[in-house]
Amino acid sequence: DTAVSQTPKYLVTQMGNDKSIKCEQNLGHDTMYWYKQDSKKFLKIMFSYNNKELIINETVPNRFSPKSPDKAHLNLHINSLELGDSAVYFCASSRSGQVTEAFFGQGTRLTVV
Amino acid sequence: AQSVTQLDSQVPVFEEAPVELRCNYSSSVSVYLFWYVQYPNQGLQLLLKYLSGSTLVKSINGFEAEFNKSQTSFHLRKPSVHISDTAEYFCAVMDTGRRALTFGSGTRLQVQP
Numbered sequence: 001d002t003a004v005s006q007t008p009k010y011l012v013t014q015m016g017n018d019k020s021i022k023c024e025q026n027l028g029h030d031t032m033y034w035y036k037q038d039s040k041k042f043l044k045i046m047f048s049y050n051n052k053e054l055i056i057n058e059t060v061p062n063r064f065s066p067k068s069p070d071k072a073h074l075n076l077h078i079n080s081l082e083l084g085d086s087a088v089y090f091c092a093s094s095r096s097g098q099v100t101e102a103f104f105g106q107g108t109r110l111t112v113v
Numbered sequence: 114a115q116s117v118t119q120l121d122s123q124v125p126v127f128e129e130a131p132v133e134l135r136c137n138y139s140s141s142v143s144v145y146l147f148w149y150v151q152y153p154n155q156g157l158q159l160l161l162k163y164l165s166g167s168t169l170v171k172s173i174n175g176f177e178a179e180f181n182k183s184q185t186s187f188h189l190r191k192p193s194v195h196i197s198d199t200a201e202y203f204c205a206v207m208d209t210g211r212r213a214l215t216f217g218s219g220t221r222l223q224v225q226p
Binding site for chain 1: 145147149151155156157158159162164201203207209211212213214215216218219
């Protein structure tokens with residue numbers, strides 16, 4: 001009965017590779033997010049989608065491309081990985097309309113070597 | 114744009130002692146306020162939220178926070194902490210339009226026996 005699930009939980013890859021992180025939510029929410037948590041635990045929004053439409057696109061390199069095939073899924077593809085991309089990436093979801101909290105996944109720890 | 118300041122990066126405290134984790138925010142628009150908790154190697158869980166109404170909000174595990182508009186603060190308190198409260202605590206704001214969370218830098222609560 002996992003609410004927001006991300007795969008994989010851990011990802012170790014070499015510089016220059018392309019990788020994807022998948023996120024799925026079964027809460028019936030229509031808004032999904034990607035957040036990045038750096039080595040100092042600082043969390044920052046990267047993207048948000050509402051009903052498969054891109055709503056927020058923060059200052060993120062073009063190597064990062066989110067894709068939302070439907071309301072329940074938001075995947076993150078990263079091209080040409082760099083050492084600085086090492087971080088924990090969190091997916092989250094919420095319901096639009098009435099303000100409510102966001103529900104977070106367990107995170108994907110990406111290590112670029 | 115909003116910003117959130119958590120002045121204390123670490124707060125060591127003995128078990129059964131009271132604790133206060135400070136959070137101040139700045140915003141040019143109305144915001145909603147949240148506290149999230151992150152246990153080691155886990156995702157973020159909502160601890161409590163202020164959306165409207167009573168300025169004092171409480172969680173089921175004994176934490177409470179008070180929204181103070183004049184001081185732009187949302188400090189988190191617990192009268193008696195347990196070892197199991199050891200975690201990273203994040204204060205966050207969401208503005209009424211953007212719907213993405215802006216997080217503080219986090220406060221590590223370390224409860225010692």
